[in-house]
Amino acid sequence: xxxxxxxxxxxxxxxxxxxxTDAIIPKQFLKSIKRSGFGPNxxxxxxxxxxxxxxxxxxLRKENPDFILNHPRYRGANILLARHNxxxxxxxxxxxxxxxxxxIRVILAPSFADIFFxxxxxxxxxxxxxxxxxxxxxxxxxxxxxxxxxxxxxxxQQIHLHDGEVLSFEVDPFRKDCHIRGLDDIGLTLEHAAExxxxxxxxRETAPWLFDKTS
Amino acid sequence: xxxxxxYDKLWDSHLVREDEHGTGxxxxxxxxxxxxxxxxxxxxxxxxxxxxxxxDSILAVPDHNVPTTRRDEGIADPxxxxxxxTLDQNCAELGITExxxxxxxxxxxxxxxxxxxxxxPGMTVVCGDSHTSTHGAFGALAFGIGTSDVEHVLATQCLxxxxxxxxxxxxxxxxxxxxxxxxxxxxxxxEIGTAGGTGCSIxxxxxxxxxxxxxxxxxxxxxxIEAGARxxxxxxxxxxxxxxxxRPYAPAGELWNRAVASWAQLHSDPGAVFDRTVLLxxxxxxxxxxxxxxxEMVLPVGGLIPDPDREPDNIKREGIHKALAYMDxxxxxxxxxxxxxxxxxxxxxxxxxxxxxxxAGAVRGRKVADSIKQALVVPGSGLVKRQAESEGxxxxxxxxxxxxxxxxxxxxxxxxxxxxxxxxxxxxxxxxNFEGRQGQGGRTHLxxxxxxxxxxxxxxxxxxxxxxx
Numbered sequence: 001x002x003x004x005x006x007x008x009x010x011x012x013x014x015x016x017x018x019x020x021t022d023a024i025i026p027k028q029f030l031k032s033i034k035r036s037g038f039g040p041n042x043x044x045x046x047x048x049x050x051x052x053x054x055x056x057x058x059x060l061r062k063e064n065p066d067f068i069l070n071h072p073r074y075r076g077a078n079i080l081l082a083r084h085n086x087x088x089x090x091x092x093x094x095x096x097x098x099x100x101x102x103x104i105r106v107i108l109a110p111s112f113a114d115i116f117f118x119x120x121x122x123x124x125x126x127x128x129x130x131x132x133x134x135x136x137x138x139x140x141x142x143x144x145x146x147x148x149x150x151x152x153x154x155x156x157q158q159i160h161l162h163d164g165e166v167l168s169f170e171v172d173p174f175r176k177d178c179h180i181r182g183l184d185d186i187g188l189t190l191e192h193a194a195e196x197x198x199x200x201x202x203x204r205e206t207a208p209w210l211f212d213k214t215s
Numbered sequence: 216x217x218x219x220x221x222y223d224k225l226w227d228s229h230l231v232r233e234d235e236h237g238t239g240x241x242x243x244x245x246x247x248x249x250x251x252x253x254x255x256x257x258x259x260x261x262x263x264x265x266x267x268x269x270x271d272s273i274l275a276v277p278d279h280n281v282p283t284t285r286r287d288e289g290i291a292d293p294x295x296x297x298x299x300x301t302l303d304q305n306c307a308e309l310g311i312t313e314x315x316x317x318x319x320x321x322x323x324x325x326x327x328x329x330x331x332x333x334x335x336p337g338m339t340v341v342c343g344d345s346h347t348s349t350h351g352a353f354g355a356l357a358f359g360i361g362t363s364d365v366e367h368v369l370a371t372q373c374l375x376x377x378x379x380x381x382x383x384x385x386x387x388x389x390x391x392x393x394x395x396x397x398x399x400x401x402x403x404x405x406e407i408g409t410a411g412g413t414g415c416s417i418x419x420x421x422x423x424x425x426x427x428x429x430x431x432x433x434x435x436x437x438x439x440i441e442a443g444a445r446x447x448x449x450x451x452x453x454x455x456x457x458x459x460x461x462r463p464y465a466p467a468g469e470l471w472n473r474a475v476a477s478w479a480q481l482h483s484d485p486g487a488v489f490d491r492t493v494l495l496x497x498x499x500x501x502x503x504x505x506x507x508x509x510x511e512m513v514l515p516v517g518g519l520i521p522d523p524d525r526e527p528d529n530i531k532r533e534g535i536h537k538a539l540a541y542m543d544x545x546x547x548x549x550x551x552x553x554x555x556x557x558x559x560x561x562x563x564x565x566x567x568x569x570x571x572x573x574x575a576g577a578v579r580g581r582k583v584a585d586s587i588k589q590a591l592v593v594p595g596s597g598l599v600k601r602q603a604e605s606e607g608x609x610x611x612x613x614x615x616x617x618x619x620x621x622x623x624x625x626x627x628x629x630x631x632x633x634x635x636x637x638x639x640x641x642x643x644x645x646x647x648n649f650e651g652r653q654g655q656g657g658r659t660h661l662x663x664x665x666x667x668x669x670x671x672x673x674x675x676x677x678x679x680x681x682x683x684x
Binding site: 015016017018020022023026027028030031032033034035045051054055083084085088089090091092093094096111112113114115118119122123172173174184185186188189190192193195196199200203206207208209210211212 | 228229231232234236238240242244245251252254255258263265268269271279280292294295297298301335337338343344345359360361362363364366367370371372373375376377379409410413414440443445464465466470471473474477509530531533534537628629630647649650651652655
């Protein structure tokens with residue numbers, strides 16, 4: 001996983017509640033057996049006028065100029081400002097892969113769906129929960145100032161806004177550490193392999209039927 | 216020791232370790248795998264030179280991409296075919312049990328786990344699929360995970376996670392005939408919203424839940440994720456035990472007796488404290504129909520499409536406007552005036568034998584309306600299909616004009632060839648009415664199996680309680 005320290009960039013606002021992972025990456029693109037290449041199909045059904053399928057040359061497709069990511073002023077944005085319950089629905093990690101592949105490294109919202117939130121941390125994307133009033137204000141400010149940029153400082157847990165104001169945010173200490181150091185959490189868990197084996201042995205004694213099948 | 220919720224007990228009995236910040240390492244008993252969310256996990260394992268920790272905890276099945284017609288011809292779409300073949304290769308190489316596409320036991324992963332007895336009370340069950348909450352119906356802690364966590368479980372048999380909050384949804388009273396488990400869960404989502412359960416595990420309690428069959432309980436737990444809760448669960452009782460007895464993967468003999476004795480603990484203790492409790496009165500519930508593009512956009516069948524201009528919240532108002540435009544519906548329109556042109560009976564929510572019986576009951580002796588372009592019945596598994604055929608349900612459907620298909624996820628998410636075209640309107644027994652979910656531009660109304668069947672024969676949504684009079 002790519003390390004995450006400080007991140008600066010242009011902010012794009014997606015003013016919609018309950019953005020689901022089907023919208024973030026439609027099902028036909030889940031047939032890929034790879035982790036990369038999903039960027040051109042991020043928000044595919046909102047972003048293009050035609051129907052997208054894997055294997056198409058997406059650069060030749062007709063974009064929907066009304067969709068916010070296609071507005072010239074938001075091209076190249078890598079921080080996404082979102083609304084309640086972002087990433088709800090399907091567990092597909094492809095949604096995070098698509099955001100990351102498109103260049104999004106930070107998502108700000110008043111709330112996230114649990115599985116999506118967790119998937120972000122596995123891929124070097126930082127989801128930040130902020131109070132609804134702050135999110136409301138950011139939507140207004142981003143709309144008002146073309147080229148609105150911010151800097152997210154994960155070690156300090158601070159966001160430096162366009163006008164110089166500094167906001168604080170909360171993040172789980174374990175996840176913060178993994179993010180900053182770009183750690184593979186499987187490796188971390190395997191450091192406790194002996195403890196897992198010990199647990200497994202006791203568990204097998206207490207509930208042997210859980211170890212009865214399937215092979 | 217006392218006053219624990221069911222979730223507390225399941226968490227405590229699987230906690231390997233906990234760090235100073237309260238992050239736990241949780242042991243996983245059962246890992247269910249399908250073709251869509253596993254290939255990158257197996258690849259990651261291979262690249263890192265790691266092996267699966269415990270292959271006998273894994274059961275794999277292809278379900279999302281499989282065709283529901285002409286299985287003998289294989290999978291026509293080359294991209295889908297590669298994904299299923301990749302699962303087959305990974306399982307063969309690593310010695311993982313897989314029900315192949317043409318195995319009579321193949322089906323939707325959340326149907327076959329319980330059907331085989333591979334889902335047991337007291338287990339932790341995970342799958343790279345959000346509807347894993349289904350298995351909580353057995354007094355298990357079951358939840359969906361992303362692909363990185365699929366790899367994590369493969370490599371370590373554990374997951375790193377924080378304990379969630381305890382949320383009780385208590386449903387009391389007798390359901391009116393024609394009102395089903397699907398209506399109960401849709402009404403719950405309508406009440407608490409699609410983010411109502413975020414950060415929580417929901418335990419469904421009360422006399423209504425106790426009165427539901429395992430199929431009904433699975434339908435309710437299945438849609439816990441549609442209320443934002445990763446896990447939904449129901450306490451173990453006699454209904455649970457009776458369902459599991461003699462299932463192929465369930466314990467037998469002395470081990471069965473020991474297991475049953477231990478499962479008696481799998482309920483919330485009297486006086487256990489929940490962070491939140493919501494009560495519903497089952498007797499007042501009507502059949503439900505979703506009208507929008509989120510499962511919380513739901514109304515009783517007697518309702519009228521809402522007027523966005525009466526919604527005070529700006530964002531919500533805009534959301535209703537967008538949903539009505541997408542669904543091509545007008546404020547004030549009666550739900551019963553909505554005319555679907557497709558009917559889909561299937562999915563991990565509603566494709567078990569009881570669902571097919573309920574749907575067949577509303578169809579028997581009648582014909583699919585002329586205005587319906589396609590009516591599909593997709594059983595949840597090969598065994599469900601066989602059982603339905605032995606009861607003659609397939610004939611009931613076929614005589615009425617339904618297509619009787621092979622098992623899989625099918626038009627719930629349209630990854631295979633079964634999909635809506637732009638503008639199509641579907642009465643669906645599935646779980647998500649998101650934009651484009653059943654095919655780009657398709658419009659989905661979520662309903663129970665009996666309500667979907669009634670819509671097929673009348674050509675519009677109708678109150679199944681009256682249809683049954």
